[in-house]
Amino acid sequence: MLDVFKHSLSATDGLPPYTQARIIDLISNQLIKARPYPCLWVSVDAPGSWYFNEIKRLIKRRIPITILSVDRAPIDEIDFRPYASPSIMQGLENPSISHPFRIEDHSIKASALRVLRIMARLKTAHTAEITSLAGFSETHVRTLLKELKTNRLIEWKRIGKYDGWEIKNKGLRLVHLSWNIPKGVHFAAYRREFRYAGERHRRVARMWRAWLENAYRGIEIWESWTEVSVRYGIPDALAWGIYHGREMLFWLEVDSGHSSRKVMERNYRRRLYDAYLHAKEWGIQIVFCIMGPPWVVEEFRFCIPHLFPNLAMIGHDWREFGKLPVYEIGRWQEDLEGTQFRRMKRSEGKLSFDPKQYPAKPKEKRIKLPKPKSIKPRFRIESLDDDYDGYQGWAEREE
């Protein structure tokens, strides 16, 4: 007799598809240990097609698994892959993971949990950043944060230059529970972000959602994540939603400009090609945005190997929040001339500082390291497996 277990997830859980896929793998591993012939039914609640397709692509199939949208149930064994024996359907009456998370069992509102989940990925953050990622109003997020603080799930403390929020262990445990992370496994995916490197870089990436909503009227962002792996490259931020009735991805790279042009060129050629492959694979359009100081944005045009049919490339001054150039698929657009800073510069004459006369720093030295554990190359190109082992390494070191 075989067993079918059900695992439900939603795109609004605060995790990108890659991380959800890792959870599914962890659950599979757990089931292998617990049962002789387990099968897994994964129920995915997500709009559009990209999220669903990514989950499907990213999971490892160690046991028979079926991935279905939330409104469907497996009908028979051929829904599973690899194939399961027909007898599994006997267990399908009311299958589930041992104790699936139900929010009603906990004294927390759905909106507060959403904020807490975001905190779990960020670890420490300022209110504006959480607001942007949550997609709620600022005041509402504030009240939610206050509630979370009263429940001792997060705390108010000094983060860098200003005060901010940090998730506590209790909060982390609740979030892990809410994601149905099996007990006893190392799951430190929330440490995707480096903590002390590049204040501004991190800030811009976390504000990506709010930035887009400000710049493009009528855009609907479903979710936005920072430092997310999409197999092909790791965008600093990735927003997913619809614009003009079309499902799209908005890929952000923030570049503070501390690398040589050669390194820049090599990195962006690779990254643009990655984005192109991803867009092609899923038949969607991607807007690839570079943000940084003006000279970096200007330099970017020389890093474009050629124009891509499903990729719009835009560049913008990272000091000017809430604005972006109008994009056009298959083209490169920047709006440096239109920014308040450029106008100012022109009226004042030449800048006294010309970054181009200074030698470029090697890439590895661009991150300041107050703590040794924040060592993390900014642009890593490695396989998924390496990446995942990385998580575990981090988790072990910190626990």
Add this chain to the structure above:
DNA sequence: AGTCTCCAAGTGTCCCAACG
């Protein structure tokens, strides 16, 4: 100057009961 907090009022949606 840039943040965060508190407060009051306003919008939009859903449910349900009363009314024509």
Add this chain to the structure above:
DNA sequence: CGTTGGGACACTTGGAGACT
């Protein structure tokens, strides 16, 4: 039987004030 409107709820908007 359909519609109407009150209440609850979740969230937004805007403004005053305080902290650093």
